[in-house]
Amino acid sequence: GAVVSQHPSWVICKSGTSVKIECRSLDFQATTMFWYRQFPKQSLMLMATSNEGSKATYEQGVEKDKFLINHASLTLSTLTVTSAHPEDSSFYICSATRATAYEQYFGPGTRLTVT
Amino acid sequence: ELKVEQNPLFLSMQEGKNYTIYCNYSTTSDRLYWYRQDPGKSLESLFVLLSNGAVKQEGRLMASLDTKARLSTLHITAAVHDLSATYFCAVPSNSGYALNFGKGTSLLVTP
Numbered sequence: 001g002a003v004v005s006q007h008p009s010w011v012i013c014k015s016g017t018s019v020k021i022e023c024r025s026l027d028f029q030a031t032t033m034f035w036y037r038q039f040p041k042q043s044l045m046l047m048a049t050s051n052e053g054s055k056a057t058y059e060q061g062v063e064k065d066k067f068l069i070n071h072a073s074l075t076l077s078t079l080t081v082t083s084a085h086p087e088d089s090s091f092y093i094c095s096a097t098r099a100t101a102y103e104q105y106f107g108p109g110t111r112l113t114v115t
Numbered sequence: 116e117l118k119v120e121q122n123p124l125f126l127s128m129q130e131g132k133n134y135t136i137y138c139n140y141s142t143t144s145d146r147l148y149w150y151r152q153d154p155g156k157s158l159e160s161l162f163v164l165l166s167n168g169a170v171k172q173e174g175r176l177m178a179s180l181d182t183k184a185r186l187s188t189l190h191i192t193a194a195v196h197d198l199s200a201t202y203f204c205a206v207p208s209n210s211g212y213a214l215n216f217g218k219g220t221s222l223l224v225t226p
Contacts, residue, residue, distance in 0.1 A: 034214075042218070095214075097212060106157050108157045
C-alpha cells in the first residue's frame with residue numbers, strides 16, 4: 001500500500017507556456033502533500049507544503065505566482081509551472097503523508113524540460 | 116535553520132568492503148530517514164529511525180540513530196555492485212512534516 005503516482009512522468013514544453021503536474025495518492029488519503037525540486041546532481045529542495053482545502057505554504061525563495069499548487073482533494077495535488085523558462089527545467093517530486101504515519105511516500109517524479 | 120550534513124559526498128569502494136556514511140543534523144529531532152536514489156529515478160525508502168538508539172538492518176545496510184549526538188550512520192557491509200546509488204538522509208523540519216535532505220552520498224561499488 002501507500003502508492004503515490006505522478007503524471008506526466010516527463011514533459012517537454014516551450015518557454016513561456018504553462019505545465020501542470022499531478023500527484024495522486026492511490027490507496028490512501030493524504031492529509032499533506034509536498035512538492036520538491038531536484039536539479040541534476042543535487043539534493044531535493046522543498047518547494048511547498050500543501051494541505052487539502054487550504055492554501056499551500058511556500059518555502060522562502062519559491063515564487064507562489066509562478067508555481068501554483070492546488071490541493072483539491074485528499075488524493076490529488078497539482079503543481080502548475082506558469083510561464084516556464086529553461087531554468088525551471090528540473091526533476092519535480094511530490095510526496096504524501098497520512099495523518100497518523102511518520103512515513104512520507106514519494107512519487108516517481110516528473111522530469112520537466114523547457115526549451 | 117535546520118542543516119543536514121552528509122559525508123562523504125562521494126564514495127568509491129571495492130566489492131566486499133565495508134564502509135559507513137555519516138549524517139549530522141543541527142537541531143533536535145527524534146526521527147531520521149534514509150533513502151536511496153538510482154539515476155533518473157525517485158526516492159526509495161530504506162529506513163525510518165524513530166527514536167534514540169534505533170538500529171535497523173536490511174540486507175547489507177544497517178542504519179542507526181543517536182539523537183543526543185544528532186548523528187545517524189548508514190553502514191554498508193560487504194558491498195556489492197547493486198548498492199551503487201545515491202543515498203540521502205533526511206530530518207523533519209520544525210513543522211514536523213516536511214523533510215530537509217542532506218546533499219546525498221554518491222556511492223560507486225567497483226569490482
